[in-house]
Amino acid sequence: MNQLRSSRLPLLRIQPGPSTRYLRAAAIKLQVNRLSSLSTPFQPPQTRAHIERRSMSTNRDVSKWSDISKSTFEADGSFKRKPSSFRDFIQKGGKFEPEKGRYHLYVSYACPWATRTLIVRKIKGLEDFIDVSVVSPHMGAHGWPFASADAFPGADNDPLFNAQHIKDLYLRVNPDYEGRFTVPVLWDKKTSTIVNNESSEIIRMFNSAFNDQLPADRAAIDLYPESLRKEIDEINDWVYDTVNNGVYKAGFATTQTAYEAAVKPLFESLDRLEKILEGKDYLVGDQLTEADIRLFVTIVRFDPVYVGHFKCNIRTIRDGYPAIHRWLRKLYWNNDAFSSTCNFDHIKTHYYWSHPHINPHRIVPVGPIPNILPL
Numbered sequence: 001m002n003q004l005r006s007s008r009l010p011l012l013r014i015q016p017g018p019s020t021r022y023l024r025a026a027a028i029k030l031q032v033n034r035l036s037s038l039s040t041p042f043q044p045p046q047t048r049a050h051i052e053r054r055s056m057s058t059n060r061d062v063s064k065w066s067d068i069s070k071s072t073f074e075a076d077g078s079f080k081r082k083p084s085s086f087r088d089f090i091q092k093g094g095k096f097e098p099e100k101g102r103y104h105l106y107v108s109y110a111c112p113w114a115t116r117t118l119i120v121r122k123i124k125g126l127e128d129f130i131d132v133s134v135v136s137p138h139m140g141a142h143g144w145p146f147a148s149a150d151a152f153p154g155a156d157n158d159p160l161f162n163a164q165h166i167k168d169l170y171l172r173v174n175p176d177y178e179g180r181f182t183v184p185v186l187w188d189k190k191t192s193t194i195v196n197n198e199s200s201e202i203i204r205m206f207n208s209a210f211n212d213q214l215p216a217d218r219a220a221i222d223l224y225p226e227s228l229r230k231e232i233d234e235i236n237d238w239v240y241d242t243v244n245n246g247v248y249k250a251g252f253a254t255t256q257t258a259y260e261a262a263v264k265p266l267f268e269s270l271d272r273l274e275k276i277l278e279g280k281d282y283l284v285g286d287q288l289t290e291a292d293i294r295l296f297v298t299i300v301r302f303d304p305v306y307v308g309h310f311k312c313n314i315r316t317i318r319d320g321y322p323a324i325h326r327w328l329r330k331l332y333w334n335n336d337a338f339s340s341t342c343n344f345d346h347i348k349t350h351y352y353w354s355h356p357h358i359n360p361h362r363i364v365p366v367g368p369i370p371n372i373l374p375l
């Protein structure tokens with residue numbers, strides 16, 4: 001009782017009534033619980049920075065960046081993608097040396113940008129060099145959750161910190177981080193930081209940084225060969241703007257004008273790609289390059305998601321673009337790097353569930369059946 005009296009806890013006031021005895025017992029139990037949590041005997045010493053970091057990452061309201069339904073759009077109703085924030089490189093002699101097992105890749109199977117990195121990791125045979133964790137496709141108010149927060153089939157827990165969401169990793173690196181909590185994230189276990197969160201740069205690193213340590217046949221695979229760089233850069237440029245990002249610009253537009261300003265160039269670019277791919281297996285030269293990988297991740301999502309969810313419905317790939325369709329199916333059915341990294345359940349669930357501002361009832365359409373046609 002002495003302890004009770006000396007505590008600063010306000011005593012609960014209980015009005016007399018039929019269940020007074022039950023309430024009084026509950027109130028005493030509550031006081032005791034509060035006291036025992038106050039008198040925890042030993043707390044491991046923590047640095048001030050540690051305490052601040054923890055409280056910043058847990059208490060600060062970051063929903064403006066984590067919750068896509070709170071996104072603010074441009075005044076003209078258009079969607080503008082912000083540049084990625086972490087732009088370091090894995091390279092010999094640099095801050096981030098190419099070392100087997102040092103780096104961890106956080107991805108979503110739903111995300112086209114993240115899937116680029118999975119495809120290149122597989123093509124280059126880097127599975128033993130860089131381990132991967134997959135988030136749940138339900139990107140909600142806190143952004144991307146790990147399985148511990150949302151046990152979706154195929155999702156993983158965070159093996160490094162048991163983080164509940166991708167945002168926890170960003171805030172661990174920088175408690176003041178102001179930006180979107182995107183995947184992919186390439187994480188350095190040695191210095192506990194994010195090396196890079198820009199897929200176009202991660203795939204370049206995977207293409208060459210580990211070559212010295214890879215078997216000769218894998219090291220020889222070059223998805224960005226010197227002789228084709230100019231052509232690859234040129235095609236990447238307009239494909240990024242009008243196709244990869246074009247589907248998002250159409251889907252996230254909040255005015256008719258902004259929507260049409262995105263959907264028309266998108267289909268003009270598909271028409272252009274159709275011509276390029278007539279009688280060809282690859283976009284640039286006669287070999288698989290990063291240009292194919294960067295386009296593939298958008299095209300494989302096109303009929304199952306972008307046609308309906310993002311209103312990119314002037315034509316479908318399967319009915320409107322025979323050359324693109326053949327190129328898509330050849331990559332998917334003939335190369336395991338493309339099919340094994342493609343999870344249509346995660347893809348469809350993510351888009352239709354995660355954008356309630358577009359699809360308020362979160363109903364996932366059943367079709368198209370099948371998601372991708374046989375060759």
Ligand SMILES: N[C@@H](CCC(=O)N[C@@H](CS)C(=O)NCC(=O)O)C(=O)O
Pocket residue numbers: 065066067068083084110111112113114143180181182183184197198199200
């Ligand atoms: N430029 C980045 C874009 C990555 C990106 O936007 N990822 C999306 C998923 S497809 C994301 O994580 N969005 C979370 C958000 O915006 O809150 C890259 O290519 O790596």
